[in-house]
Amino acid sequence: MPLAALLAAGTVAHAQSNEATDVSPALRSAVAAYRAGDLVGAETSLRALAPADADAAAWLGAILLERGAQRDGLRLIQQSADAGSAEGAHRLALVFAHGDGGTPRNEARAVELFERASEKGHRRAQLNLGTLYLRGQGVPRDLIQARAWLEKAAAGGDPYALYALGRAMSESMGPANADPVRAANLYRQAAEKGHPFAALRFGLALADGSGVKRDLVAAQRWLVHARESGVPEAALALGDMAVRTPASRDKALNAKILQSAISWFEVAAQAGVASAQFKLANAYAAGAGVTRDLSQAQLWYGRAAQQGLTEAQNALGIMLVGGVAGVSDPVEGYKWLLLAERGGHPESRAIREKTTEQMPDRDRSRAEALAQRFAPTPEVPVDTTPPRLNPPKP
Secondary structure: OHHHHOOOOOHHOOOOOOOOOOHHHHHHHHHHHHHHHHHHHHHHHHHHHHOOHHHHHHHHHHHHOOOOOHHHHHHHHHHHHHOHHHHHHHHHHOOOOOOOOOOOOOOHHHHHHHHHHHOOOHHHHHHHHHHHHHHOOOOOHHHHHHEEEHHHHHHOOOHHHHHHHHHHHOEEEEOOOOHHHHHHHEEEEEHHHHHHHHHHHHHHHHHHOOOOOOOOHHHHHHHHHHHOOOHHHHHHHHHHHHOOOOOOOOHHHHHHHHHHHHHHHHHHHHOOOHHHHHHHHHHHHHOOOOOOOOHHHHHHHHHHOOOOOOOHHHHHHHHHHOOOOOOOOOHHHHHHHHHHOOOOOOOOOHHHHHHHHOOOOOHHHHHHHHHHHHHOOOOOOOOOOOOOOOOOOO
């Protein structure tokens, strides 16, 4: 994931709140206007404040960058940082992280500036710095440092920081052990404030009983909310929950639950979730919850395989080599089996080697060349902005 995709700039991270309580009283109306999208009003106010206020100069510089006045924007941000402004250091860090205004990207410099702003108590810088330590981008991965900075960022109750800290508490590295109880609590807090991915994580915790008492009803409620908030992976989780429902003596009920699972998998698959596409393909291949349709199975295996899912690449390779869906393509099948083998699938090598015995050398060479040129194509684009908050209704 690009470093820029991890970073929280003020105008986006606080898109749901225009109160601007994280800046000095003198700047609140201008920053609130900026966050509300009123760049003209914000710029007018900030121009009056900038000569005597380094933080105002940094915000004004951000606005100028946003509207294309790169030279003036960069100059103001640099001057603000040089004057010791935490906002200036944070904004300059974002410039280096993103490569704004023609500035070459420099992750190490961005981290240095985030740290300077963080040490002065700048919450968004602390969030960004902690996230970079968590991901190991621009700095060596360090879970202890990540947690330390994210704890500071989350102290004010910011949902983005609460979620990031929850992620950090979910992982283990060296002396830092996972704390599922703390993680679940953090996800709950962030979810209640509207963070959609926190709603997904809290729903999963409730479904699994990880760090919190297992509660399938509450899990479903949070997962549905996450899906309605734009997280397609929540539909995959809802399908998985349905599949795990213990079978009963009521065959009609069992069939209804299975159909529900397939419906959720289809929602996620249509939205581009590779694992859901693979599970939907399995359903079509087996005729489980849907009418058996090998052409549909091959189509969904193909979409998941193109995204780089190893299990789908193996299944698609088998189908194409054997012509299971009515069309045989040994070259393309060999390609997918080779890619699955390289991805670590335990069965692909044996199947590929058996295929080699019946394939001319020229076809094998062509398949190997196709595999060499292959690059995964994600269906869900990487969104470089923090998700919009959507608090659940009471």
